């Protein structure tokens with residue numbers, strides 16, 4: 001193998017490092033065990049309708065980091081899409097995050113910001129945040145029992161497959177309540193979706209004669225030419241797979257939640273009128289429905305009589321499932337520290353990304369931390385400035 005750097009994982013973290021190294025003239029081999037690049041940000045056209053589907057769940061790009069914004073704009077333009085989420089509770093649709101519109105609709109009232117603030121403070125006084133014994137008490141201490149029971153309790157139980165009274169209070173530190181009618185989901189400086197889709201963006205990052213991509217290649221499969229035994233110690237490696245897998249789970253498994261997606265093409269031009277509808281109640285088994293045509297209202301190529309929806313179900317991940325969200329219990333954090341100790345003994349292996357560091361990272365965070373790793377460590381390591 002003729003490479004100055006091997007990168008395990010072609011998600012945004014791996015591809016950012018690959019692109020930077022290639023720009024410096026270094027030869028890079030990127031491997032991925034999936035049959036496509038892009039990691040969880042990968043999207044593809046639905047074969048029946050041509051509608052772009054985010055295969056691993058809705059991906060909304062947003063950042064307030066100028067360096068990241070400048071960098072990503074080298075590869076794609078962005079639409080002016082602004083994300084908004086609604087939730088269905090008892091057959092009525094409310095705007096999220098909880099805001100003055102949600103509160104007034106829920107209490108059938110016309111509270112001013114000050115009146116609503118006073119009401120929620122009074123309802124939240126049932127528990128003290130500092131002494132809350134579980135997630136339920138903590139949530140009530142933040143937004144009061146009525147809003148908690150309507151919008152948080154069953155949804156959280158579905159996400160975690162666990163009653164909130166059995167979940168640790170520390171899972172939530174805050175529950176945003178806005179005392180105005182602003183229901184933009186993100187408050188970052190820049191927000192939008194890639195004009196010609198995530199995969200076009202991702203492919204442009206990998207488009208260099210210095211980058212070789214090998215798909216369907218698992219780093220731990222010794223029948224493949226690029227594998228852990230063959231490579232580590234010979235060539236610098238950036239590893240963005242699960243950190244516990246790298247060390248063969250020697251310190252125990254880190255717990256993740258995963259998602260199951262159920263995709264359907266429906267014979268209507270518009271199913272729900274918006275991109276994401278949450279389902280707050282226990283009686284509905286899924287947590288939300290995505291309708292992909294609404295991510296790109298500017299595209300006139302989409303059919304007027306068909307739409308693609310995806311129902312999302314949440315559960316704990318087994319070893320063979322896709323790891324999506326770190327569970328992050330105290331045991332997990334102790335294991336992670338043990339893995340970090342082991343990492344320091346791995347010569348020339350750089351752990352990064354969501355799976356390699358066991359933390360939830362938005363895309364801009366994955367790209368930002370890859371740029372930091374490149375600027376602070378790898379560039380000099382590979383003979384740059």
Ligand code: FDA
Nearest residue numbers: 009011012013033039040057059060219241353354362363
């Ligand atoms: P990522 O997981 O993308 O890539 C890791 C790659 O490593 C994968 O392609 C995997 O196949 C590969 N790999 C693992 N083990 C391997 C092995 N042994 N051998 C070879 N390859 C291996 N962010 C955001 O900004 N806005 C959003 O709306 C969302 N929404 C969202 C929804 C859901 C459901 C999830 C799970 C995540 C998001 N994200 C998000 C986060 C976004 O997906 C995340 O920031 C990026 O995927 C992080 O990129 P990484 O490169 O770190 O990991």
